[in-house]
Amino acid sequence: MFIRSERLFLRPSWPEDWTDLFSAIADERVVRNLAMAPWPYTVEDAMDFARREQERLLPHFLITLPGPSGAQTIGCVGLSRKADEVELGYWIGRNHWNQGFASESARAVLRLADALGHRCIHAYHFADNPASGRVLEKAGFRRTGEQSHRFSKGRGQAALAIGFVRDADGSCNQDGGKLMRAA
Numbered sequence: 001m002f003i004r005s006e007r008l009f010l011r012p013s014w015p016e017d018w019t020d021l022f023s024a025i026a027d028e029r030v031v032r033n034l035a036m037a038p039w040p041y042t043v044e045d046a047m048d049f050a051r052r053e054q055e056r057l058l059p060h061f062l063i064t065l066p067g068p069s070g071a072q073t074i075g076c077v078g079l080s081r082k083a084d085e086v087e088l089g090y091w092i093g094r095n096h097w098n099q100g101f102a103s104e105s106a107r108a109v110l111r112l113a114d115a116l117g118h119r120c121i122h123a124y125h126f127a128d129n130p131a132s133g134r135v136l137e138k139a140g141f142r143r144t145g146e147q148s149h150r151f152s153k154g155r156g157q158a159a160l161a162i163g164f165v166r167d168a169d170g171s172c173n174q175d176g177g178k179l180m181r182a183a
Helices: 015-025 043-050 101-116 130-138
Strands: 009-011 060-067 070-082 085-092 120-126 142-152 157-167
Touching: 009 101, 015 043, 015 060, 015 070, 060 101, 070 101, 085 101, 101 130, 120 130, 120 142, 130 157
Parallel strands: 085 120
Antiparallel strands: 009 060, 060 070, 070 085, 120 157, 142 157
């Protein structure tokens, strides 16, 4: 799958993308805000991620910025499943922060999530990264009121995280869970 947004091109990663991926993410200020990426982030981590298979209903994408000399990898965005929740995750390389790329790529993936039938999408950000909360709000998420400690491989420990939900059709209950519909 490929997605074109206003300024970005989202595409699957291929094994040869590991060098661009590594260049964009190998920054402690980026990785410490992520749950699943370890710090230090190694070449092997980039190689493993670049060749990771796509799940049809839970795709992930490299975020690329097209330009005169080709498309530069500036981040990653995708869907994953944690327990019974579908979650949105993303990161943007530090050189591209504060330019709206995270919100733009999140909105693009949420349009795809709608087409795939996902109605309740969850997301979390670490409390000491309020910029990520603003990204989620711009992408159409609302705060659930949930605060919990979530483990971050980038930090090597748990940190306070703030919960958000994006409810496409009103089927999420107040705390973000899926409502049971009467037959």
